[in-house]
Amino acid sequence: MSETDDLVVSASWVAERLNDPDVRVVDVRDAWEYDGIGHVPGAVNVPFDSFRTSDGESGMMPPRENWIDLLAAAGVTPETHLVAYDDTHGVFAARFLVTALYHGHPIERLHLLDGDFSSWTRDHETASASVSVERAEYDPEPPGETPFVGADAVAAASESDAVVVDTRRPEEYAEGHIPGAVNLDWKDLVDEDTRGVKHPDELEVVLGEKGIVPGERVVLYCNTARRISHTFVVLRWLGFAGVQFYEGSLTEWRELGREVVS
Structure with a gap:
């Protein structure tokens, strides 16, 4: 198995890991969608606009300190497996994952939900209550080389x-x-x-x-x-x-x- 075999994962793969403490499901939709429409059970909300910037270190990338604070607040550690999703075929979620990769999160711990929230709702339950998590220590080693x-x-x-x-x-x-x-x-x-x-x-x-x-x-x-x-x-x-x-x-x-x- 290569380091990217699980980069795109099925809804069943995610469903089997919802209670795994080493997995953090991240919903990158707007807060009103997360709260008002519902979300994957246990998912934390990190809206796309919270990590989108034109004043970053490279192009639209957020400054490292901003990104670290954002993920620490979401209860993420460098060892966490991140599963991201949106409701737009995964295009916004993919940006979250690439941002994580840019700032040093290992690619073997990055996962894109295959499909999106609408796809998830076809066969799986959703939740409406916000998820509260404890702040974590998050400061991944900056990558030695990047794509x-x-x-x-x-x-x-x-x-x-x-x-x-x-x-x-x-x-x-x-x-x-x-x-x-x-x-x-x-x-x-x-x-x-x-x-x-x-x-x-x-x-x-x-x-x-x-x-x-x-x-x-x-x-x-x-x-x-x-x-x-x-x-x-x-x-x-x-x-x-x-x-x-x-x-x-x-x-x-x-x-x-x-x-x-x-």
Whole structure:
């Protein structure tokens, strides 16, 4: 079993671990949704806007001290297995997980609920009462190296045999993109019926059509951090080891005077 086999997990996998003290289920929806609509039993609420910022250390990443305080308040330790979900096919939850990875939480302890809250409610009970947890000590070791790269690395990748992937919508891609980039709309990886990630066999076809195959180095970019985060999580779950992540946006790329083609 690789370190990312459980990066995307089923509702049954989560249900079996709801009482496991080493597992913390995190609901990243707005507080009114968490309180008013209900949530996965035992889940704590860490709204997306609480860790979204434009004043972070890299792109939209929150400063480390803010992130540490947020997760400590949620009762998380560096040994905790984090299971994140939202109600939007997992795209906001994926951003939570990528943020955790950026700040040093081990990838083998990060999990995306396959599907979302609506999918969960089809076969599992929900709760309405807020969950109270004790504050924990949270200060993970900063990673020695990360998949996050800057504009220079992206430019070099576009001139090499790496696959540069634009995860925006096709119409956005058509208006302008990094030279040599292929377009992969993140929702092409989502099964509309299950609201989760498509079966690996289907993903192999979707990705293969774009030249995205195991063994290739892949560099992702977007204009929206959550969309690229979802694609990153799916690729890592599938076993793509060489996936890099440009935290800047195409807007920033243009501002740096970099070439854009259409």
